[in-house]
Amino acid sequence: xxxxxxxxxxxxxxxxxxxxxxxxxxxxxxxxxxxxxxxxxxxxxxxxxxxxxxxxxxxxxxxxxxxxxxxxxxxxxxxxxxxxxxxxxxxxxxxxxxxxxxxxxxxxxxxxxxxxxxxxxxxxxxxxxxxxxxxxxxxxxxxxxxxxxxxxxxxxxxxxxxxxxxxxxxxxxxxxxxxxxxxx
Numbered sequence: 623x624x625x626x627x628x629x630x631x632x633x634x635x636x637x638x639x640x641x642x643x644x645x646x647x648x649x650x651x652x653x654x655x656x657x658x659x660x661x662x663x664x665x666x667x668x669x670x671x672x673x674x675x676x677x678x679x680x681x682x683x684x685x686x687x688x689x690x691x692x693x694x695x696x697x698x699x700x701x702x703x704x705x706x707x708x709x710x711x712x713x714x715x716x717x718x719x720x721x722x723x724x725x726x727x728x729x730x731x732x733x734x735x736x737x738x739x740x741x742x743x744x745x746x747x748x749x750x751x752x753x754x755x756x757x758x759x760x761x762x763x764x765x766x767x768x769x770x771x772x773x774x775x776x777x778x779x780x781x782x783x784x785x786x787x788x789x790x791x792x793x794x795x796x797x798x799x800x801x802x803x804x805x806x
Contacts, residue, residue: 632658632754637665638764638785641796647699650782650797653747654768656722663749666697666708666722668773669781677742681705688734689726689742698747709740710773718770739774764789 637653648667655665671693672680678690689707697706707729708722722743724732732738749757757763766789776784787794 632663632765634768636668636766636768636785637754638766638782638789640762640764641786641793643762648747650779652782652785653698654720654722656746658754660751662751663754665747666706666743667695667747668697668710669778670696671778672696680744681742688730689740692729692733692740692742695741695743696745697743698745700746700748702745704745706743706746707740708743709738710770711738712770712774718768718773720768764793 632655635655637651637655639648639651639653643649650669651667652669653665654668655663657664672695675694676690677692677694678685678687680694684690684692692707696702706722707724707726708720709724709729709732710718710720712718721732724740729740733740754763758765764786766785769785769788772781772784772788783794783797786797
């Protein structure tokens with residue numbers, strides 16, 4: 623029987639940073655939560671693409687491989703040198719799949735043979751026990767179900783704004799506000 627004082631797991635959900643969250647590591651991010659339990663939480667930022675860089679640019683060992691053109695995501699502030707491969711795709715409106723932590727060989731197969739949009743991720747996000755739950759109580763994050771259509775159609779800050787607008791139109795308006803309103 624589950625302890626009622628223990629928060630429900632949010633594994634598999636998305637965390638959308640609140641427009642008021644100005645911490646550089648998570649500002650304007652969408653985090654896919656891989657794990658959330660009494661030992662803490664971990665996930666990957668799915669909307670922070672390193673502009674103008676590919677896997678071949680940042681990891682020379684991939685320069686002469688089919689994976690060299692993959693977009694690179696800064697997936698979080700922990701383990702920035704650690705590389706992981708992932709992919710999300712939709713086969714229909716109801717059939718959405720996320721694959722994360724796939725091997726280099728599987729990533730190559732997904733990209734070349736299956737034509738799937740594979741991505742390279744460096745780092746991850748991590749919270750100590752209770753830390754994320756505390757941030758949730760402080761409204762630093764908005765929790766959302768995964769919307770495969772949005773994940774496949776949008777990226778970057780546009781993805782963050784789209785999830786906020788879908789969750790709460792008021793938050794969507796806040797997301798459109800300039801960083802420094804006095805510069806308007």
